Amino acid sequence: MKWCRFQNGDHASYGIIEGSNVIEVSGSPFDRYTRTSNRKPLSSVKLLVPVIPPTFYAAGINFREHVTEMAHKRGEEPKFPPAADVGYRANNALVAHDEAIVVPKDATEVFQYEGELVAVIGKKCKKVSEADALDYVLGYTIGNDVSERTWQRGDRTLWRAKNTDTFKPMGPWIETEGVDPENCDVQIRLNGKFISKYSMSGAIFGVRQFISRMSQYLTLYPGDVLWMGTDGAPENMKDGDVCEIEIEGIGVLRNPVKWEK
Amino acid sequence: MKWCRFQNGDHASYGIIEGSNVIEVSGSPFDRYTRTSNRKPLSSVKLLVPVIPPTFYAAGINFREHVTEMAHKRGEEPKFPPAADVGYRANNALVAHDEAIVVPKDATEVFQYEGELVAVIGKKCKKVSEADALDYVLGYTIGNDVSERTWQRGDRTLWRAKNTDTFKPMGPWIETEGVDPENCDVQIRLNGKFISKYSMSGAIFGVRQFISRMSQYLTLYPGDVLWMGTDGAPENMKDGDVCEIEIEGIGVLRNPVKWEK
Numbered sequence: 336m337k338w339c340r341f342q343n344g345d346h347a348s349y350g351i352i353e354g355s356n357v358i359e360v361s362g363s364p365f366d367r368y369t370r371t372s373n374r375k376p377l378s379s380v381k382l383l384v385p386v387i388p389p390t391f392y393a394a395g396i397n398f399r400e401h402v403t404e405m406a407h408k409r410g411e412e413p414k415f416p417p418a419a420d421v422g423y424r425a426n427n428a429l430v431a432h433d434e435a436i437v438v439p440k441d442a443t444e445v446f447q448y449e450g451e452l453v454a455v456i457g458k459k460c461k462k463v464s465e466a467d468a469l470d471y472v473l474g475y476t477i478g479n480d481v482s483e484r485t486w487q488r489g490d491r492t493l494w495r496a497k498n499t500d501t502f503k504p505m506g507p508w509i510e511t512e513g514v515d516p517e518n519c520d521v522q523i524r525l526n527g528k529f530i531s532k533y534s535m536s537g538a539i540f541g542v543r544q545f546i547s548r549m550s551q552y553l554t555l556y557p558g559d560v561l562w563m564g565t566d567g568a569p570e571n572m573k574d575g576d577v578c579e580i581e582i583e584g585i586g587v588l589r590n591p592v593k594w595e596k
Numbered sequence: 597m598k599w600c601r602f603q604n605g606d607h608a609s610y611g612i613i614e615g616s617n618v619i620e621v622s623g624s625p626f627d628r629y630t631r632t633s634n635r636k637p638l639s640s641v642k643l644l645v646p647v648i649p650p651t652f653y654a655a656g657i658n659f660r661e662h663v664t665e666m667a668h669k670r671g672e673e674p675k676f677p678p679a680a681d682v683g684y685r686a687n688n689a690l691v692a693h694d695e696a697i698v699v700p701k702d703a704t705e706v707f708q709y710e711g712e713l714v715a716v717i718g719k720k721c722k723k724v725s726e727a728d729a730l731d732y733v734l735g736y737t738i739g740n741d742v743s744e745r746t747w748q749r750g751d752r753t754l755w756r757a758k759n760t761d762t763f764k765p766m767g768p769w770i771e772t773e774g775v776d777p778e779n780c781d782v783q784i785r786l787n788g789k790f791i792s793k794y795s796m797s798g799a800i801f802g803v804r805q806f807i808s809r810m811s812q813y814l815t816l817y818p819g820d821v822l823w824m825g826t827d828g829a830p831e832n833m834k835d836g837d838v839c840e841i842e843i844e845g846i847g848v849l850r851n852p853v854k855w856e857k
Contacts, residue, residue, distance in 0.1 A: 387650075389648075389687055389688075390686045390687050390688055395752075395753070396752070416752050418751070418752075420751045420752040420753045420755055420756075421753060421755045422752075422753045422755070423684040423686060423753075423755075425651045425684060425814070426650055426651050427650075427651055427814045427815050427816075427817065428814065439812075439813060461761075490679070490681045491656075491657070491677050491679075491681040492656070492681045492682060492683045492684075494681055494682045494683070494684075494810070494813075494814075495813040495814070498813075498814060499813040499814055500722075500813065500814050500815050549755070551700075552700060552755075552756040552759075552760040552761065553686070553688045553689065553755075553756070553759060553760055553761050554688050554761050555688075556688065
């Protein structure tokens with residue numbers, strides 16, 4: 336099942352995508368819901384960020400190749416994380432499929448995408464095992480962990496490097512079936528041109544490991560999102576570029592880049 | 597005006613505290629509201645966390661004495677932040693006034709309070725000056741940035757050191773008048789005994805500086821909270837302790853500590 340959130344007059348509604356249509360539901364996938372008789376062509380609706388998370392988690396440094404390439408660019412030795420220690424991102428930065436990534440004037444050219452698998456929590460959970468962890472996932476969507484590397488290196492925290500408004504595209508929808516979070520491919524395209532591809536099988540810690548470890552100390556709530564980190568060495572994005580991230584079994588998240596003048 | 601949030605039958609309501617009573621309102625302080633005829637003694641209501649923030653910001657390292665003392669404890673030289681770079685905390689960890697701070701069995705004895713002034717954003721803002729920044733603050737409350745220092749030093753991020761469930765007491769209410777965020781005193785008591793006191797005048801960056809700098813890159817939304825960091829060198833808390841944080845002009849945030857057996 337494909338869950339989306341869309342602009343419905345002056346409010347946001349959840350919908351189920353069937354073929355080329357969206358069926359509006361009352362309620363949400365995180366609670367009770369009922370299908371309404373309102374059906375619209377998917378091409379006619381404005382998709383919104385598929386969920387506004389109560390807490391926005393990000394795995395960060397989670398692929399050996401990415402850690403190695405980023406360290407070499409800085410002239411350092413790579414350090415691999417010994418445990419699934421999660422970080423945070425912020426809701427102010429979320430934008431939907433097809434919305435612009437707006438880059439502040441004072442950003443530098445080291446401005447990059449990071450295509451990521453996103454697990455969306457469906458049920459409250461605490462102290463779950465790795466074996467049971469995926470039972471608490473509603474489904475998967477796609478995230479672009481857009482990063483300004485000069486700020487990422489220079490600031491004490493990642494606040495503006497990764498959480499400037501519009502730096503966190505997420506969508507286009509949540510796919511509840513057929514996604515293999517431990518093996519799916521993630522592909523990046525810039526302006527329609529293939530740039531790179533990696534497999535989630537290269538993750539140091541998987542969705543199961545993160546959810547189980549996190550839940551030993553904290554409660555995960557319906558709608559919380561967990562961005563899984565990225566592999567490889569991203570390229571820079573310029574004004575006017577269009578970045579597409581495709582994940583096998585989910586779809587394509589596409590966002591144009593617009594530099595402030 | 598004192599704004600609180602309280603348990604009202606099976607749901608949460610906002611209320612205005614007048615003298616020893618709570619007047620229920622419909623709506624919220626962040627939008628429109630109307631006073632209802634429902635009035636209860638403050639002593640009879642269960643206070644909730646006064647706001648669930650869309651984004652939960654924390655200034656972190658923001659007082660010279662705290663930075664110096666914590667660095668010396670680690671045998672390092674202090675490093676002062678050159679800019680107001682904000683960090684994040686997580687909503688799962690919030691608990692209200694009088695609720696227990698529950699400590700996992702595997703926590704170490706280096707388990708500490710951090711009493712902090714909290715600014716609550718009242719109006720959406722972007723690119724505001726330092727001079728205008730306080731116009732976007734609804735009021736102030738109190739936060740206890742409870743921290744397990746072994747995890748804080750050893751983990752790659754602050755996720756469990758600072759965001760384990762119940763590690764972020766906030767309350768008891770939001771005071772909209774008479775708080776001086778640049779000069780008020782913050783006092784810590786353990787089991788009724790005075791431990792320490794500091795003044796917000798010792799902050800490296802104040803509420804104005806943080807809000808103005810943050811808003812150059814991101815939008816602050818009604819209900820967002822900004823925890824301002826703490827001064828001094830905190831002491832350890834043991835099972836059965838009661839931690840009180842009093843801020844001049846706001847009130848007292850009190851929470852018992854309960855170690856899991």
